[in-house]
Amino acid sequence: MSASGVQTYTPREFHRQAHDALGNPQIRANFRRAMDGLMAKRRDVFSDWDLETLRELGANIRLRALAKLPDLLEQLEANCQANGIQVHWAENGDEACRVIREICERHEAKAVIKGKSMVSEEMHLNAHLEEAGIEALESDLGEYLVQLNEQTPSHIIMPAIHLNTDEISDIMHEKTGTERTRDVDYMTAAARAQLRERFMAADVGISGVNFAVAETGTLCLVENEGNGRMTTAVPPVHIAVTGIEKVVEHLRDVPPLYALLTRSATGQHVTTYFNMISSPRKEGEHDGPSEVHLVLVDSGRSNIYQDDELLDTLRCIRCGACMNHCPVYTRVGGHTYGTTYPGPIGSILMPHMMGLEETRDLPSASSLCGACGEVCPVKIPIPDLLVRLRREAVGEGRGNVPGAGVKRTKKEVAAWKTYQWLATHPAAWRSGTAIAGKLQALVPSKLGPWTEHRTAPRPAKVSLHALVKQHKAKRHQAGKSDDDGEKRS
Amino acid sequence: MTPVKLYPPKPEKVYFFGTCLIDLFYPEAGMDGIRLLEREGIEVHYPQAQTCCGQPAYTSGYQQEARAVAAAQLDLFPEPWPIIVPSGSCGGMMRTHYPQLFAGTGHEARANEVAGRIYELTEFLLHVCQLRLEDRGQPEKVAMHTSCSARREMGLGETGPTLLARMGQVELVEQARATECCGFGGTFAVRHPEVSAAMVEDKTQAIEATGVKRFVTSDCGCLMNIGGRFEHQGKAVAGEHIASYLWRRTS
Numbered sequence: 001m002s003a004s005g006v007q008t009y010t011p012r013e014f015h016r017q018a019h020d021a022l023g024n025p026q027i028r029a030n031f032r033r034a035m036d037g038l039m040a041k042r043r044d045v046f047s048d049w050d051l052e053t054l055r056e057l058g059a060n061i062r063l064r065a066l067a068k069l070p071d072l073l074e075q076l077e078a079n080c081q082a083n084g085i086q087v088h089w090a091e092n093g094d095e096a097c098r099v100i101r102e103i104c105e106r107h108e109a110k111a112v113i114k115g116k117s118m119v120s121e122e123m124h125l126n127a128h129l130e131e132a133g134i135e136a137l138e139s140d141l142g143e144y145l146v147q148l149n150e151q152t153p154s155h156i157i158m159p160a161i162h163l164n165t166d167e168i169s170d171i172m173h174e175k176t177g178t179e180r181t182r183d184v185d186y187m188t189a190a191a192r193a194q195l196r197e198r199f200m201a202a203d204v205g206i207s208g209v210n211f212a213v214a215e216t217g218t219l220c221l222v223e224n225e226g227n228g229r230m231t232t233a234v235p236p237v238h239i240a241v242t243g244i245e246k247v248v249e250h251l252r253d254v255p256p257l258y259a260l261l262t263r264s265a266t267g268q269h270v271t272t273y274f275n276m277i278s279s280p281r282k283e284g285e286h287d288g289p290s291e292v293h294l295v296l297v298d299s300g301r302s303n304i305y306q307d308d309e310l311l312d313t314l315r316c317i318r319c320g321a322c323m324n325h326c327p328v329y330t331r332v333g334g335h336t337y338g339t340t341y342p343g344p345i346g347s348i349l350m351p352h353m354m355g356l357e358e359t360r361d362l363p364s365a366s367s368l369c370g371a372c373g374e375v376c377p378v379k380i381p382i383p384d385l386l387v388r389l390r391r392e393a394v395g396e397g398r399g400n401v402p403g404a405g406v407k408r409t410k411k412e413v414a415a416w417k418t419y420q421w422l423a424t425h426p427a428a429w430r431s432g433t434a435i436a437g438k439l440q441a442l443v444p445s446k447l448g449p450w451t452e453h454r455t456a457p458r459p460a461k462v463s464l465h466a467l468v469k470q471h472k473a474k475r476h477q478a479g480k481s482d483d484d485g486e487k488r489s
Numbered sequence: 490m491t492p493v494k495l496y497p498p499k500p501e502k503v504y505f506f507g508t509c510l511i512d513l514f515y516p517e518a519g520m521d522g523i524r525l526l527e528r529e530g531i532e533v534h535y536p537q538a539q540t541c542c543g544q545p546a547y548t549s550g551y552q553q554e555a556r557a558v559a560a561a562q563l564d565l566f567p568e569p570w571p572i573i574v575p576s577g578s579c580g581g582m583m584r585t586h587y588p589q590l591f592a593g594t595g596h597e598a599r600a601n602e603v604a605g606r607i608y609e610l611t612e613f614l615l616h617v618c619q620l621r622l623e624d625r626g627q628p629e630k631v632a633m634h635t636s637c638s639a640r641r642e643m644g645l646g647e648t649g650p651t652l653l654a655r656m657g658q659v660e661l662v663e664q665a666r667a668t669e670c671c672g673f674g675g676t677f678a679v680r681h682p683e684v685s686a687a688m689v690e691d692k693t694q695a696i697e698a699t700g701v702k703r704f705v706t707s708d709c710g711c712l713m714n715i716g717g718r719f720e721h722q723g724k725a726v727a728g729e730h731i732a733s734y735l736w737r738r739t740s
Contacts, residue, residue, distance in 0.1 A: 015683075022687050327670045331687045365681055367674025367688070368548060370641035384589075390550030397550070407550075416551040419541075423509075423558040426538040433513050449682030453689065454717030457514045464507045464516035468535040471520065 009152070009338035011354065014361040017336040027162060031333045034161045038324040041267025042375070049263075058260045059379040061253045062315040069305065072214040072247045073296065079217025083279040085292045093123025096297045100125065100206065100239055101132050103293055107237055109134055109203035113195075115223065115231035116140035117208030118156050118318060119241050119297055122340045122353070125206070136206070139195050139227040141188065148175040154334030156341055157265045157320040162333050195227065205231035205289065209242035210261065210317070212294070213251050219294065220254055221275040222261060224268075229275055238289040240277065244296050245305075245314040257317055260377035264319040300352040300402075307400055309388055313348050315378040320345075322372035322382060328365055337362065344372035348385040356393050356403030363389035433463040496616040497571070502532040503613075504565070504572040504606075508579045509541035510709040511730075518709060518730030522575040522610050525736055529618045533573075536565035542574075544582040547590065549676050556590055563587075563599050572606045573613050575732055576708050577639020578675075580609040585642055609639055610732060611648040611707050624656040626738035632662055632701045633731070634692065634715060636708035637670050649707050649731050656738060664695040673714040689718045697726055705731045 009017055021027050065072060077087045090096035096119075104112060112129060114120065114136055126136040126147075138147045142160035146153055149171045153159030160168070165182050172178045178190045207228055211220040219240050221228045232238045248254060262268045281288035304310045323329040323343025334342035339350040339359065347362040356363075363386050366372075372382040391397035394412070395405030422429050436459035447456045462470075503526060507519040523533045542562060547555035562583075566572050574580035584607040591600035614620040633649050640646040646668070653661045672678065672688025692715055696704050702725060706712050709730060716728030729737075 015681075018681070018684055022683055327672070327688055328681075328684055331684060361680075363550075364677065365684070367637070367670045367672060367677040367685070369637035369670035369674065371637070371668075371670070374641050387548055387550065390548070391552050392550070394550040396552040413551075416546050416549070416554045419546060420554040420557050423540040423543070424561045426540055426561075429540045430537070436513060448679075449686070450678065450717075451721075452682070453686040453721060454714065455720040457713045457717065459513050460516045462516060464512040464519040465535075465537060465539075467516050467520050468505075468507075468523065469537070471523070472535075 009335045011338040011350065011359045011362055013338060014336060014365060017338060018332045018365075021332045021336045026164070026167075027333050028331065030162055030164050031330050034158070035324050035330045038267065042264060042321065042324070043267075045263045045267040045269060054256065054260060055377055055379050057256050058317075058377050059315065061248065061257060062317070062378045065248045065253070066245070066305070066311060066314055068249060069245070069247065072249055073244060075214040076212055076217060076247050077296075079214065080219075080294055081217075083217045085217065085219075085277075085279065085294050088293060088295045090295055090297045090299075092299050093125075093297065094128075096123050096241060096295050096299075097125055097128040099295055100241065101129060101134070103237065103239055104129065104134050104204050105132070107203055109237070111198070111202050112136040112204045112206055113199055113202035113231050113235060114138050114140075114143070115205070115207035115221070115228040116143055116159070117206065117241055118153075118340060119208055119243050120206065121153060122299065123297065125241075137195075137198050137202075139199065139225075139231055140223075141191055141225055141227075144191060144195065145171060148172070152335070152340075154342065155320060155323060156318055156345075162335065199230045199234045202231075202235040204237045204239060205233075205235040206239045206241065207231050209240050209246055209294075211254050211257060212242060212247045213249075213254065214247050215250050217278065218251065219277040220258075221277065222258065222271050222273075223275070224266075224272045226273055229273055232275060232277055233288055236289055237291045237293070238277070238280075239293045239295060241295040241297060244298055244301050245316075257378075261317050261319050264321040264375065264377040303400075304352050307398065310352070310385065310401075312380050313352070313385060315380050316345055316349070317378055318345075319377055321375045321377065325371040325375045327367065327369060327371065337365075344382045344386070345380075348380075348382060348389060351389050351392075351401055351403070354402075356389070356401055357406045358403070360393060360403075360407050363387075363393060430463070430465050433459070434466065437461045437463060494616075499529065499618055500531065500571055502534060502568070502570045504568075504570055505533050505535045506539055506542070506562070506565075506572055506574045506579065506583070507535065508574065508576045508709065510713065511575060514713065515709045515730060518733050519575060521730070521736035522573070522732035524740070525610075525614060525620070525732060526573065526618070528740075529614075529620065531618075534568075534570070539565055542579040542582045543590075544579060544586075545675055547582065547586060548674075552590070556594075559583075559587060559590055559600075560596055563596060563603055566603055566606065570606070571608050571613065571617070572603065573608050573610055575610040575730065576710075577609050577636045577643050577645060578708050578710055580607055581638040581642035583607045609643055609645055609648070609707065611639075611652055612643070612645050614735075615648045615652055620652065620655070622652065622655045622735060622739050624658045624738050625740075626656075626658050628658045628660070629703065630660045630662050630699070630701045631734070632664050632696045632699050632704040634664075634667070634671060634696070634704060634706045634711050636706065636711050639707050640668060645707075649705070652731070652735060653705070656735070659738070662699045662701055664692075664699050666691075666695055671711045671715050673710045675710065678714065685714075689714050693718045693722070693724070693726070697724060701726065703727050703729065703734075705729050705734045707731050
């Protein structure tokens with residue numbers, strides 16, 4: 001985001017970016033088609049599973065890990081070190097960048113090859129390394145394309161999902177000189193050949209981590225392209241970077257989470273590669289890096305951890321199912337959010353990382369339809385957390401999220417106080433609806449943006465309160481026994 | 490998932506919480522809901538002091554205001570009768586969020602007790618009244634949009650369609666992406682009007698593509714949104730609350 005030339009989006013401009021995306025037929029079609037496909041794949045792949053039981057299991061594994069998080073992190077560190085993996089702690093993204101840069105500099109690295117890592121996106125690692133004269137090349141195909149196109153990922157699992165075949169062909173043609181084509185195999189083979197040389201030449205490989213197993217000191221990496229294995233096995237130094245919440249307690253916790261992750265993310269039973277990294281190259285082994293580092297990044301996570309509601313945010317295993325199923329994300333795409341993590345998970349995570357002032361429009365960018373919560377493989381109550389952050393934004397929460405209260409305006413408070421007064425004074429409420437009904441013709445037919453696309457609702461001439469009264473009176477006359485039983489009207 | 494709910498036998502009396510949208514904009518839908526219940530031999534009590542469940546303030550983050558409004562509704566249902574709500578949105582608010590809203594306050598026990606008696610109208614008609622319907626209308630194809638709160642928050646994706654299936658002359662046709670939100674979302678439609686408009690446009694297109702001239706819904710928020718979009722386009726697709734549709738064709 002910060003490197004010159006890179007297309008920039010910011011959460012502050014959510015409305016403008018949404019407007020642009022909504023008006024872009026290419027973006028609309030690309031996301032709709034891709035998300036429809038992903039939803040169908042997920043549905044099919046889970047069709048013969050007891051999904052609710054599996055989600056419950058996944059949620060409990062994550063909850064147990066979070067309940068023991070401080071201890072598990074210490075255990076992870078000790079077991080990694082015992083395995084020969086060097087462990088580093090970083091309080092924020094800048095610190096993590098510095099740690100990584102220093103490792104690179106110690107090895108006089110000029111070229112870094114990267115596997116997919118959203119945490120590295122979160123801290124803008126590529127830009128940071130570039131400033132230090134170190135070239136970082138993305139090796140995940142989607143990330144590679146996004147990097148070639150000087151963009152940021154628009155989805156956490158499928159970074160280039162906003163691009164279609166023709167656009168990819170154009171990018172590869174312009175940036176790498178391949179033929180213009182719709183032949184996907186040709187383009188994949190070309191990218192593979194281009195990357196292959198870079199793997200061989202890289203001084204350092206940087207990857208993310210999907211699960212860090214505390215009891216064994218093992219780093220699990222889930223991927224489909226083999227680039228993760230190349231990144232972590234070919235260069236002489238491997239640096240894994242991840243958030244502190246990615247730790248799980250036992251090795252046996254991994255299979256259920258992996259089963260949920262691949263099915264929820266891409267509708268796959270398994271991925272093509274599942275890497276378990278447990279040490280640097282040992283004596284007598286033919287390959288693997290001679291040094292392995294693990295950088296554990298906090299970046300606001302331990303602050304989230306302090307709050308018993310917000311804590312649920314940290315259960316996330318980064319499958320992206322919430323965005324695939326989000327009717328808002330599907331329409332505006334990932335870039336509109338202007339954040340590393342877009343969609344529902346981004347809207348509950350980014351306010352902690354960037355503050356509510358920057359991300360003020362994200363918690364409200366949901367109709368609370370519940371689709372995200374319904375598909376979340378670890379049952380994060382995303383809609384409830386969105387409401388919690390809305391509360392924080394207007395200063396009626398616990399006040400422990402950065403920027404709390406930033407959206408509180410006198411005008412809106414006055415509106416809700418008026419609503420409160422009316423809704424707690426039934427006689428006034430009834431008069432209000434009666435007056436609205438009588439003044440029907442005077443109610444404006446233009447109600448701002450609502451009526452640009454829809455007709456305005458018309459207050460009924462007679463409210464339900466009044467209709468029920470008339471109805472009861474008629475029934476009473478007709479000799480029906482029930483009165484309306486009201487003592488308090 | 491909502492846990493399996495054990496339904497009681499049909500009671501003699503119920504409360505009816507009409508919702509503010511119905512009160513102001515769609516009162517006949519409320520009346521039709523009451524008529525359907527009365528036809529089942531149930532005495533329907535409509536507390537005249539009811540106003541709004543508090544959801545608009547709640548989902549906007551105005552917790553104190555929501556709590557004050559919700560607290561005023563808690564007093565309206567002193568007898569242990571079921572409380573019938575002709576909306577999954579308001580029903581979901583009262584069943585799911587009242588306990589959260591009042592947790593740790595003096596109203597907690599009462600909020601939980603009231604929440605336990607909340608039934609969405611189609612849920613109650615189907616599972617408690619075991620409603621039988623004698624369809625007197627002309628043969629007709631109809632589409633249904635079940636609100637997201639009815640479907641996901643209350644777990645009632647099937648109650649509306651099941652009732653419609655009991656109508657002899659009605660053929661329910663399912664629109665593409667039937668489970669997707671129509672874009673209303675209460676204040677969402679105001680705070681993110683362009684995104685909301687794109688969503689309702691897709692919803693109306695999907696309904697229109699089925700060839701129906703009528704759609705029904707169990708929530709007046711969706712009705713206002715989808716119906717308002719059709720009307721704005723001058724399309725001859727009419728919307729109706731499912732209570733009105735059932736009553737109109739069986740009375």
